[in-house]
Amino acid sequence: xxxxxxxxxxxxxxxxxxxxQVRRNDPEREIIVxxxxxxxxxxxxxxxxxxxxxxxxxxxxxxxxxxxFRERQNIQALTHHEAFEIEPQGQRVxxxxxxxxxxxxxSYDDLLIATGALPIIPELEGARAEGVYALKDLASGIALTxxxxxxxxxxxxxxxxxxxxxxxxxALRLRGIETALVHRGPQVMATLDVEMGALASRALTELGxxxxxxxxxxxxxxxxxxxxxxxxxxxxxxxxxxxxxxGIRPNSDLARAAGIPLGVQGAIRVSPQMQTGAHHVWAAGxxxxxxxxxxxxxxxVALGTVANKTGRIAGLxxxxxxxxxxxxxxxxxxxxxxxxxxxxxxxTRECERLGIAYTTAQIASSTRAGYxxxxxxxxxxxxxxxxxxxxxxxxxxxxxxxxxxxDTIAAxxxxxxxxxxxxxxxxxxxxPFSPVWDPVQTAARVLLRSG
Amino acid sequence: xxxxxxxxxxxxxxxxxxxxQVRRNDPEREIIVxxxxxxxxxxxxxxxxxxxxxxxxxxxxxxxxxxxFRERQNIQALTHHEAFEIEPQGQRVxxxxxxxxxxxxxSYDDLLIATGALPIIPELEGARAEGVYALKDLASGIALTxxxxxxxxxxxxxxxxxxxxxxxxxALRLRGIETALVHRGPQVMATLDVEMGALASRALTELGxxxxxxxxxxxxxxxxxxxxxxxxxxxxxxxxxxxxxxGIRPNSDLARAAGIPLGVQGAIRVSPQMQTGAHHVWAAGxxxxxxxxxxxxxxxVALGTVANKTGRIAGLxxxxxxxxxxxxxxxxxxxxxxxxxxxxxxxTRECERLGIAYTTAQIASSTRAGYxxxxxxxxxxxxxxxxxxxxxxxxxxxxxxxxxxxDTIAAxxxxxxxxxxxxxxxxxxxxPFSPVWDPVQTAARVLLRSG
Numbered sequence: 001x002x003x004x005x006x007x008x009x010x011x012x013x014x015x016x017x018x019x020x021q022v023r024r025n026d027p028e029r030e031i032i033v034x035x036x037x038x039x040x041x042x043x044x045x046x047x048x049x050x051x052x053x054x055x056x057x058x059x060x061x062x063x064x065x066x067x068x069f070r071e072r073q074n075i076q077a078l079t080h081h082e083a084f085e086i087e088p089q090g091q092r093v094x095x096x097x098x099x100x101x102x103x104x105x106x107s108y109d110d111l112l113i114a115t116g117a118l119p120i121i122p123e124l125e126g127a128r129a130e131g132v133y134a135l136k137d138l139a140s141g142i143a144l145t146x147x148x149x150x151x152x153x154x155x156x157x158x159x160x161x162x163x164x165x166x167x168x169x170x171a172l173r174l175r176g177i178e179t180a181l182v183h184r185g186p187q188v189m190a191t192l193d194v195e196m197g198a199l200a201s202r203a204l205t206e207l208g209x210x211x212x213x214x215x216x217x218x219x220x221x222x223x224x225x226x227x228x229x230x231x232x233x234x235x236x237x238x239x240x241x242x243x244x245x246x247g248i249r250p251n252s253d254l255a256r257a258a259g260i261p262l263g264v265q266g267a268i269r270v271s272p273q274m275q276t277g278a279h280h281v282w283a284a285g286x287x288x289x290x291x292x293x294x295x296x297x298x299x300x301v302a303l304g305t306v307a308n309k310t311g312r313i314a315g316l317x318x319x320x321x322x323x324x325x326x327x328x329x330x331x332x333x334x335x336x337x338x339x340x341x342x343x344x345x346x347x348t349r350e351c352e353r354l355g356i357a358y359t360t361a362q363i364a365s366s367t368r369a370g371y372x373x374x375x376x377x378x379x380x381x382x383x384x385x386x387x388x389x390x391x392x393x394x395x396x397x398x399x400x401x402x403x404x405x406x407d408t409i410a411a412x413x414x415x416x417x418x419x420x421x422x423x424x425x426x427x428x429x430x431x432p433f434s435p436v437w438d439p440v441q442t443a444a445r446v447l448l449r450s451g
Numbered sequence: 452x453x454x455x456x457x458x459x460x461x462x463x464x465x466x467x468x469x470x471x472q473v474r475r476n477d478p479e480r481e482i483i484v485x486x487x488x489x490x491x492x493x494x495x496x497x498x499x500x501x502x503x504x505x506x507x508x509x510x511x512x513x514x515x516x517x518x519x520f521r522e523r524q525n526i527q528a529l530t531h532h533e534a535f536e537i538e539p540q541g542q543r544v545x546x547x548x549x550x551x552x553x554x555x556x557x558s559y560d561d562l563l564i565a566t567g568a569l570p571i572i573p574e575l576e577g578a579r580a581e582g583v584y585a586l587k588d589l590a591s592g593i594a595l596t597x598x599x600x601x602x603x604x605x606x607x608x609x610x611x612x613x614x615x616x617x618x619x620x621x622a623l624r625l626r627g628i629e630t631a632l633v634h635r636g637p638q639v640m641a642t643l644d645v646e647m648g649a650l651a652s653r654a655l656t657e658l659g660x661x662x663x664x665x666x667x668x669x670x671x672x673x674x675x676x677x678x679x680x681x682x683x684x685x686x687x688x689x690x691x692x693x694x695x696x697x698g699i700r701p702n703s704d705l706a707r708a709a710g711i712p713l714g715v716q717g718a719i720r721v722s723p724q725m726q727t728g729a730h731h732v733w734a735a736g737x738x739x740x741x742x743x744x745x746x747x748x749x750x751x752v753a754l755g756t757v758a759n760k761t762g763r764i765a766g767l768x769x770x771x772x773x774x775x776x777x778x779x780x781x782x783x784x785x786x787x788x789x790x791x792x793x794x795x796x797x798x799t800r801e802c803e804r805l806g807i808a809y810t811t812a813q814i815a816s817s818t819r820a821g822y823x824x825x826x827x828x829x830x831x832x833x834x835x836x837x838x839x840x841x842x843x844x845x846x847x848x849x850x851x852x853x854x855x856x857x858d859t860i861a862a863x864x865x866x867x868x869x870x871x872x873x874x875x876x877x878x879x880x881x882x883p884f885s886p887v888w889d890p891v892q893t894a895a896r897v898l899l900r901s902g
Contacts, residue, residue, distance in 0.1 A: 013887070024495045046820060046882045060822035293877070298587035304887050305880045326875050333879035342879050369497060401855065407878045407889070408858040414876050415866030424777050425865050426744070428784035428793050429756045431497045436464070436755050438858070 003030045004320060007093055007108035009254070010081040012042060012137075013304050014285025014311035015114030016077070018063065021315025026194070027093070029319070032106065033069070034095055036079040039138045040066050045304050047141035051148060052171035058142045086111065088152040088278040108282050112314055113255055113268060117248040117286035118304045119164075126220030127244070127251035134165060134244040144243070148175055152242035156180070157230040159217050161188030163334050164246030166200065166318055169209045170336050180237050182217060182230065185272030189341060191332065192395050193348045195362055196381050199397040200252040203374075205337035212237075217246075250287045263289040263445045265300040272324035274314035282318065283308035291327035294321060294345050294392055294413055301328045331410045333403045338376075340403030344410040345393025357386040361447035365439035367401040369431035378402040379401055380443040382409070382419065389418035389448070401433070405440050419444040454481045458532040458544055458559035460705070462486030463493060463588075463737025464755050466530070466565030466717035467515065472766025473522045483557065484520070485532040485546055485615060495891045496755050498592035499615070500894045502599060507595045519587040537562065537709035539729040546775065553582035561731050564706055564719060565766055566752045570615075577671030578695070582678040585695040586615060595694070599626055604692035607631070607679040610668050612639030614785050616696030617651065621787050623692075631661040632689050633668060633681065637795045640792065642783065643846050644799045646813060647832050650848040651708035654790035663688075668697075675849050699753055700707030701738045714740040715731075716751040723775035725765035733769065735761035742778035745796050745843055745864055746805055752779045784862045789827075795836060795861040796844030808837040812898035816890035818852040820882035829853040831894040833860070840869035840899070845891070852884070856891050870895040 008015045011033045019031050033040070041063040049055045066077040083106075085094035092107045119134035121127050131153070133144045142430055147153070156172045158165050161183035172179045181188070181204065187197030188204060188211070190240065193285050201211055211233060221229040230237045250267040263269035263278035267289040268276055285307035292299045306328055316323040331344040351358040360383045368375040376399020384391040394409035396402050412422055422444040429436050437445070457473055459466045470482050484491070494515040500506045517528040517593075518630045536545035543558045572578050582604070584595045598604070607623045609616050614633035622887035623630045632639070632655065638648030639655060639662070652662055662685060671686065671714070672680040681688045701718040712728035714720035718740040719727055727734050736758035743750045757779055767774040782795040802809040812832045819826040827850020834843040845860035847853050863873055873895040880887050 011489075043822070043882065043887070045880070046822060047889075049823060049882055054824055055822050083733055173548075211607050256843055258893065303880070308887050309875065316863070326779060327877075329877040331877040331879045333881045333884050335881070335883055344879070346875070369494060371494070371497060371506050372500060383493060388505060390543065399497050404852065404855060405858070407856070408862050408892075409863030410879065411866070411868075414872065415459055415862070415868060417862075421865065425520060426756065426778075426780040426782045426795070426861055428782045428795070428861065429496070429754070430784045430786070431494065431500055432786055433791075433855055436496075436759050 004109040005030040005032065005107065006035040006110045006112065008112045008114055009093065010114035010116055010285070011040035011066070011077055011079065012114070012116055012285070013307035015112065016041045016069070016286055017308050017311030018112050018114065018315040018318070019069070020073060022318050023075055024318035025316070025321060029294060030384065031074045032266060033078065033333050034083045035077065035079045036082040036098070037137045037139055038079050039075050040064060040069060040079065042138040043304070044138070047135055047138065048167035048171045052140055052174040054174070055329055058138060060392045061138060073292045076448055083254065085210045088258055088280070088281055091280060098241070106232050108280070110282065110318055113233050113281065113287060114285045114311065115251040115254060115284040115287045118251045119244060119248050120246045121244060122217060122246065123309050124217070124219050125127055126222045126227060129222045129227045130225050131218060131240055132220065132242040132244065136234065140407045145243070147387055148177070151240070155239050155436055156241040156243065157182060157237050157239040158245055159230065160245035160247065161185070162190065162245055162247060166204060166243060166336050167334055168243045170207060173207050173209060177241070179208070180212060182212045182215050182232055182237070182257065184214070184216050185238070189344050191330070191347065192341070193381060196325070196379065196395045199379055200336065200339070200341050202365050203336040238307060250300060250302070253329045255283065256288070264298045267300045273317040273322065274310055274325065282314045284314040284406065285328055289407050292330050293327040295350070299328065299330070301330050301332055321403070329410050329413050331406060333406060335403065338399055339397060340400065341397050342403040342406035343393070343395045344406050345391070347393055347395070348383065351383060351392060356392065358383050358392055359386050359447060361450055363439065363442050363446050367399050368433060369435055372431040376400060376440045380439045382443045384419045384447055390418055391419060391422065392419055408440050420448045454479055455560040456481040457561045457563065458482065458557055459484040459563045459565055460544065461565035461567055461736070462491035462517070462528055462530065463495065463565070463736070464758035465565055466563065467492045467520065468759050468762030469563050469565065469735055469769070470520070470526045471524060473769050474526055476767070476770035479778070483527040484529065485534045486528065486530045487533040487549070488588050488590055489530050490690055491520060491530065493513060493588070493589040494755070498586055498589065499622045501592055502619065503598050503625040504669065505625070509589060512589060514816065524684045529749060532712035534705065537705055537732070539709055539711065541733055542731060544614040559731070561733065561769055564727070564732065564734040564738060565762065566702040566705060566738045569702045570695060570699050571697045572695060573668060573697065575668070575670050577678060579614045580671060580673045580678045581676050583671065583693045583695065602691070604628060606690050606692065607692040608633060608688050608690040609696055610681065611698065612636070613641065613695035613696055613698060614783065617655060617787050618785055619694045619696060620655055621658060624658050625659060628692070630659070631663060631693065633663045633666050633683055633688070635667050636667065637665055642781070642794050642798065643792070644832060647830065647846045647848050650793050650830055651787065651790070654787040658788045665666060674790050694761055701751060701753070703738050706716045706734065706738070712726040715749045718751045719734050725761055725776065726768070733765045744778040744780050746801065748805070750781070751777065752781050754783060760882070780861050780864050782857060784857060785857065786854065789850055790848060791851065791853040792848050793857035794844070794846045795857050796864045798844055798846070799834065800845060807843065809834050809843055810837050810898060810901055812894050812901055814894045814897050816893050817886055818850050819884060820886055823882040827851060829890045830892045833894045833898050835870045835898055841867055842870060842873065856889070858893050870898045874899060876897040
């Protein structure tokens with residue numbers, strides 16, 4: 001009997017997690033991974049810190065190189081190979097070897113699509129001019145780092161105040177570059193309620209970033225193919241470096257062309273076992289849809305944590321270990337200088353869209369006992385269902401030690417706990433770590449009173 | 452109709468939380484608090500940091516002074532008043548005013564006993580000699596701080612490697628005092644499994660504390676009423692300062708004398724509403740028993756968090772807002788230098804005593820992404836029920852950012868989640884905060900494989 005063949009398209013978090021899990025459970029399976037780029041298993045989330053100079057060498061961001069996959073796990077990880085067509089009926093994939101343009105068909109017993117996400121590039125003249133960067137993969141992060149080091153830009157403009165935007169703003173300030181950030185919404189971080197977003201905006205301002213809020217990008221000015229300025233409806237901002245942080249979209253073009261059903265925002269629709277609508281075709285990571293654990297609705301959440309988890313789940317199911325992925329909360333964390341920013345679950349806007357009657361409370365407390373050295377301000381915002389008190393979401397902005405508290409809320413959301421449950425919860429306390437009521441509980445107490 | 456009178460014995464966390472909660476719900480109630488000492492509502496957990504010199508003034512540890520309770524909340528908080536007899540049938544308490552020795556009977560409609568805990572003092576000659584300290588209340592913390600500042604002791608011996616012992620060891624090292632710690636068990640921190648306790652021992656050693664493990668206290672040497680040395684079975688340790696950290700016991704003597712039923716370790720037995728076995732008598736805080744949320748057994752857990760919670764619960768029930776306290780996990784956190792130490796739920800020893808078949812996993816990971824500056828080692832240990840995978844407990848020892856992760860485990864225990872639930876959980880990740888799999892999840896993954 002011939003060995004079963006698993007073909008994986010995409011060699012980053014989801015693809016390589018799946019491949020590793022399959023190899024762990026099945027020493028015999030043939031596993032071939034086609035990766036268009038040069039790197040496998042790299043930490044995309046680490047790129048801002050490479051640009052910042054906090055990480056010295058790009059190789060530090062690579063968890064495992066292709067040759068290591070080959071040698072230690074017998075996984076054929078082939079870089080510079082682009083899968084550009086899927087034929088689900090024939091169970092084969094068409095691949096182009098980029099170094100010589102050679103094309104061939106690869107048969108599979110199972111196919112995992114792990115093609116990730118792509119940055120959104122506006123359809124504007126100059127959006128691809130020299131000096132304009134978007135973080136697509138590690139190679140693009142390396143190119144940007146090199147530009148920052150070698151071209152020594154003096155004035156940068158960042159378009160978009162999401163995670164990438166604010167992390168890049170911090171990175172460029174650490175490089176001493178004059179940095180402006182243009183954001184369409186009233187405050188940065190649209191995944192926070194606007195009251196909490198305001199605290200994130202303040203942290204950026206304190207870092208010396210000039211914010212232009214409520215301003216939309218209109219165009220770019222270029223000269224000899226190089227960017228010279230960013231144009232908004234209100235002003236023209238001179239720039240010799242522009243970073244696009246306008247969001248991402250699932251890289252699902254290949255799946256769409258093959259007739260594989262797509263869902264929210266064009267992400268590949270998958271079952272809890274990570275099966276797509278096509279036989280023997282699976283998907284995981286930033287190209288796939290997820291289920292939201294609070295709303296029960298399909299959502300598109302592109303995060304490294306989810307990619308690792310769904311890759312692992314796909315791998316388990318591919319080797320006869322039936323495992324369902326329960327879903328996501330959209331838990332995320334970042335920082336701007338010393339200010340930590342985190343969120344999980346539903347925010348106000350989503351509750352309103354879903355027609356959920358909710359209550360909300362926002363408190364200011366202290367990261368440590370007030371008398372303990374280094375105590376810093378922390379703001380916590382909680383949302384709960386009005387009728388039941390069930391927690392719906394949480395947001396945190398504060399000094400060192402604030403952000404990871406979001407995990408307590410994430411655990412509470414996972415278990416469908418109420419604000420009362422959170423108040424009663426036996427959380428840890430000592431003066432160097434917390435006031436006697438953890439700020440998360442203080443928010444829950446206020447929520448109970450307002451509910 | 453006469454106003455109802457609530458009498459509270461003890462003016463610290465539990466007593467004043469209850470009084471404040473009663474006042475919030477009932478503006479009319481007469482509330483009288485008798486506190487034997489000088490201070491109300493002080494942070495007992497802050498005393499090591501006062502001794503260390505990290506907190507300058509004792510007043511910083513006082514959350515609210517008696518006159519503030521009187522003026523702002525109309526709570527008669529009377530310090531230097533010792534309640535020394537309870538007559539449950541007559542609904543009255545006998546009180547001694549310490550400044551003049553005057554005694555009187557105080558009637559109550561409801562009585563709350565919040566007498567806290569007392570340090571265990573060994574029945575050995577010299578245990579109360581000059582230079583020997585135990586932390587009983589804020590006054591004793593102030594006295595110790597003064598001794599450290601004024602007598603300038605050079606060699607200290609701490610008896611007992613629990614929370615107080617290791618926090619005082621850190622404090623004395625910060626004062627530049629040569630410090631030895633004598634502990635009966637094989638490693639410090641008996642609330643951790645011995646493999647994790649070893650990491651706490653190492654942290655103390657790195658701080659320059661000389662550890663004598665597996666050694667029992669035998670006696671003291673004194674000269675002219677002052678301590679000169681600590682004697683163990685193995686050696687004599689010269690000392691001009693001795694700190695007793697040999698544990699605490701519930702201060703339930705008053706309740707016992709009044710015939711109020713006691714439970715585990717002599718703590719006052721209470722219902723989930725904080726009612727004792729005597730009519731109109733309630734108890735909360737360090738003098739009362741708790742229910743363990745994992746084992747379902749009564750336990751004695753004396754912690755500020757629990758005192759605040761149970762005081763609040765008593766206050767709610769005293770004002771007709773029926774509320775049950777679900778129970779405790781024994782969650783606790785502390786630090787030794789840069790090493791954070793935390794635990795929650797059941798440990799190995801307790802599982803064995805309770806006859807629970809368990810599995811355990813202990814992992815070493817990183818507090819941040821390995822490539823991010825400041826990443827430090829973190830060890831996580833998890834216990835789960837063998838048959839079901841239900842989490843039973845967790846322990847963490849590691850660098851900055853490690854300890855508060857215990858709250859994620861505490862939340863999981865509260866909701867009776869399994870190791871699988873923890874692996875699937877959508878926890879936060881960004882390189883400055885965590886590897887992509889949080890160390891807590893890495894431990895859960897290893898637990899699944901070993902289960």
